[in-house]
Amino acid sequence: MRITELAAQRVAIWGFGREGRAAIHALRKRLPALTLALYCSASEAAQAQAFDAALRIYPHEPDAVALSAYDIVIxxxxxxxxxxxxxxxxxxxxxxxxxxxxxxxxxxQARVVAVTGTKGKSTTTALLAHLARAQGVRTALAGNIGLPLLELLDQQADLWAIELSSFQTGEAGPLELGVITSLYEEHLDWHGSRERYVADKLKLADKAHRLLVNAQQPPLLEKTVQHPQRLLFGQTEGWHVADDAIRRGEQSVFPLQHMSVPGLHNALNACAALAALEAMGIDAVAAAQGLASFRPLPHRLQPLGERDGLQWINDSISTTPQATLAALESLHDRQVTVIVGGHDRGLDWTPFVDAVRSRKALRIVAQGANGPRIAAALRAAKSDVPLGDVDHLADAIEMARTITPQGGTVLLSPGAPSFDQFHDYAERGRRFAALAGFDEQAIAGIEGLGIG
Incomplete structure (x- = not known):
């Protein structure tokens, strides 16, 4: 559906976040005379009216009757x-x-690499843009990573690195290359079931001329085996991690010790980005040297620095137990206190408990709505790991500060959404930084959004 097709239609915008504002701005630019309704929260109504005085604002969620009054709802x-x-x-x-x-x-006609996955999609997309730009390619970085595509509506780039969430994969048009980094259980409240979540993620495969997937995930391989142009990363024939290096087949390309983001999972994200560049005709071996200068994304294993003799790492984006395990694996050689817990979506923490129950040099502080359930699972498994159980993030930080040995690391990697205490994971990460003694505004920005 082109924007011009909305002319003379009854159109409503639902949502006044950044996506909603971008849609309003784009429609006003292309169809200035179009009457627009907006459904938003009551707390947003005044701001929305100031943003666009011509909007017909309804400060509540629309029901079926209200929605049926429109031809198009964005x-x-x-x-x-x-x-x-x-x-x-x-x-x-x-x-x-x-x-x-x-x-x-x-x-x-845009040359698009669209990246999705339960985990790794933001870092992979940002790495892709960073490495392409290092090779002189005019590249856009946008999408779910923090910049709505409509904000770049009339701009041009030679390559579009676009992150798509599971909410957005079905909304993409035909594209040159799709990338799926991983596939776990998440966002069941939005999708309604695990089966529907998986199906929605895999809608990207239907849109992509070529599809690049993680060879280390057998279920993902099984579900994409019918794609006629499937490519793989994470296997020895292509881009993979082995012998403390990122490798292209038998060629050692980049040592892991020079990576700016820690962890084997981030090295695999780099493999995904490099394989995508190669698929798009860019010299990925030359581009790999840019891995050393990549700036870690906010709230994704983000090193904050040292306070009170402790290292602090913000991994607030972690919203599944698997993501927390990946974060711990990246810090396997350190004394770590990990803060887990948040909004309870009913995910199974058994694999996490089984993986950490006898781990050395680890302490766990459970907090938030599902903190008691995580703590109970650890105790039922007779875990050897020292365990604290508190109500709120502030309490967890104080406990972590007390129990972590000097020189150790305090890691916020909740394995759960933030909605029990915070608006989103970013607010949770900023609060963690502030309570640890850092400038919360200094950690907030994602470098490289837009076209460069």
Whole structure:
């Protein structure tokens, strides 16, 4: 659906986050006379009216009757496509689209690498853009990573590195290369079931002319085996990690000790980015030297520095137990106190408990809504790991400061969403930094968003 097709239609915007604002701005630019309705929260109404005085603002969530009054509804990604009101309105003829879908329709000739995955998608997308730019390629970095595509509507790039969440994969148009970094259980509250989450993630395969997937995930290999142009990373024939280096087949290309982001999982993310560059005709071996200058993304194993004789690492983006295990693996040679817990989505913590129950040089502080459940699972397994159980993040930080030996590391890697105490993972990460004694504003920005 092109933006011009919205002319003379009854159109509503649902959501006044950054995606919603980008959609309003784009439609005003292309169709200034179009009447627009906005559904937002009551707390956003005044700000929305100041943003665009011509908006018809409804400060509440629309029901099926309200949605059915429109021809087109442009929905923000965080609003589940499986809400009963949406399904009912669709049956009545209302069409739903998004900023992502509109951008793809407006840019069918763009050279796009779209990256998704339960974990690793943001770092892989940012690495891809960073390494391509190091080779002189004019590259856009946008999407779910923090810059809505519609904010770059009329700009041009030679390569588009776009992160797509599981909420957005079905909204993409045809694209040159899709990348799937990993596939675990997540966002079940949005998708409704694990099966639907997996199916939504794999919608990217249907959109991609070529598909690059992680060879170290057998279920992902099985589910993508029918793709006619499937490529793999993480296996010895291509880009992989072995002998403390990133390798291209038998060639050692880049030593892990020079990586700016720690952990084998980040080295595998680098392999994904390098394999994607190679697939797009860029000299990936030459580009690999740029791995040393990559700046770690906020809230993703982000080193904050030293305070009170302790090292502090912010991994607030961790919203699954598997992500927490990956973070711990990257710090396997340190004395670590890990803070876990948050909003309870009912995920199974048994693999985490089994992996850490006898681990040396580890302390665990469980907090948040599912903290008691995590602590109970560790105690039931007769874990040898010292364990604390508190209510809130502030309490967890104080306990971690007390129990971590001098020279040790305090790691925030919750393995759970933030909604029990915070608006999102970024707010949680900033709060962690502030309580640890750091400038929370200094850690917030993602370097390289936009076109460069």
């Amino acid at each position: 929905k923000s990604p965080g609003i589940s496509a499986y809400k009963p009101a949406i399904i009912t309105a669709q049956a009545q003829g209302t069409r739903f689209t998004s900023g992502t879908a509109l951008w793809f329709a407006e840019n069918p």
